[in-house]
Amino acid sequence: MKGFTILLAAALALPAGAQAQDSAAAEALLKKSGCMKCHSVSAKKEGPSFKETAAKYKGKPDAVAALSKHLTSNPKIKVDGKEELHDALKTKNEAEIKNVVAYILSR
Amino acid sequence: MGWWANLRQRCQTCSRVMLGAGLMLGTLAIAFVFMTAGAYGLAWTNTEQFCIGCHEMRDNVYAEFKGTIHDKNRSGVRAICSSCHVPHEPVALIIRKMQASWEVWGHVTGKIDTKEKFEKHRYEMAVKEWTRMKKNGSQECRNCHHFEAMEPEKQTEKARARHAKAQAGGTPCIDCHFGIAHKEPDGPGPQELKIAN
Numbered sequence: 001m002k003g004f005t006i007l008l009a010a011a012l013a014l015p016a017g018a019q020a021q022d023s024a025a026a027e028a029l030l031k032k033s034g035c036m037k038c039h040s041v042s043a044k045k046e047g048p049s050f051k052e053t054a055a056k057y058k059g060k061p062d063a064v065a066a067l068s069k070h071l072t073s074n075p076k077i078k079v080d081g082k083e084e085l086h087d088a089l090k091t092k093n094e095a096e097i098k099n100v101v102a103y104i105l106s107r
Numbered sequence: 108m109g110w111w112a113n114l115r116q117r118c119q120t121c122s123r124v125m126l127g128a129g130l131m132l133g134t135l136a137i138a139f140v141f142m143t144a145g146a147y148g149l150a151w152t153n154t155e156q157f158c159i160g161c162h163e164m165r166d167n168v169y170a171e172f173k174g175t176i177h178d179k180n181r182s183g184v185r186a187i188c189s190s191c192h193v194p195h196e197p198v199a200l201i202i203r204k205m206q207a208s209w210e211v212w213g214h215v216t217g218k219i220d221t222k223e224k225f226e227k228h229r230y231e232m233a234v235k236e237w238t239r240m241k242k243n244g245s246q247e248c249r250n251c252h253h254f255e256a257m258e259p260e261k262q263t264e265k266a267r268a269r270h271a272k273a274q275a276g277g278t279p280c281i282d283c284h285f286g287i288a289h290k291e292p293d294g295p296g297p298q299e300l301k302i303a304n
Contacts, residue, residue: 045298
């Protein structure tokens with residue numbers, strides 16, 4: 001447990017945009033925030049899969065900033081032709097948000 | 108009718124009726140024993156203990172299931188392996204149990220006896236189960252979760268809209284609620300599966 005905590009702390013302390021990440025923590029936060037209700041890692045659901053999102057942002061310099069904004073600012077999205085507000089990650093911790101963004105972009 | 112004459116000869120004091128009744132009772136008793144043993148055996152193969160008797164299940168899918176909402180929750184009502192993976196209707200249940208004999212063969216031949224082998228076959232196993240759950244309209248989910256009994260007011264606005272659409276379109280639960288008790292395999296999900304009816 002202690003080792004895991006150190007690993008977690010190390011992963012969260014990484015600079016913005018870093019590829020290294022704590023997958024378990026990212027998956028836990030994604031689940032806690034209800035993301036997996038509409039998204040999946042590789043399968044089609046109401047929302048695009050993380051793989052699709054990663055492909056969409058691939059090579060774009062503003063990928064981290066754009067995805068971070070998308071996951072924290074409740075933007076308007078369209079589901080089945082109807083407009084609704086996208087849920088935000090259930091955290092205010094910058095490092096945790098960056099970890100999730102890095103996780104999604106590296107799928 | 109040699110056996111009947113033989114029986115009559117051995118029991119000359121018995122009347123024909125008595126003998127017939129005795130034979131019938133004997134047959135019924137044997138049938139009862141077989142049926143009880145069969146029902147007991149079937150029920151036993153539906154227990155959690157039976158399912159995790161093999162390390163393939165215990166160390167992989169069962170370990171993933173532990174701690175999920177269907178394992179542990181505020182009311183203590185659980186859905187064990189067989190609640191979701193074995194039909195509850197008699198005929199469908201027997202058919203599924205017969206298919207499961209092949210899974211015993213897989214165990215004996217060690218098809219998924221290491222983590223690596225399990226991962227290699229995870230997607231195809233998931234697709235098999237998703238296909239089954241799509242074909243029967245996710246009956247095992249709906250044995251407990253009834254659309255008619257849901258209180259939409261207690262659901263989020265998004266869930267309410269999705270459920271209304273699913274109910275109207277006959278969408279099986281598994282189309283959206285997959286990977287909830289086990290690790291999601293890498294590949295296209297249930298919505299992308301083309302199921303021939």
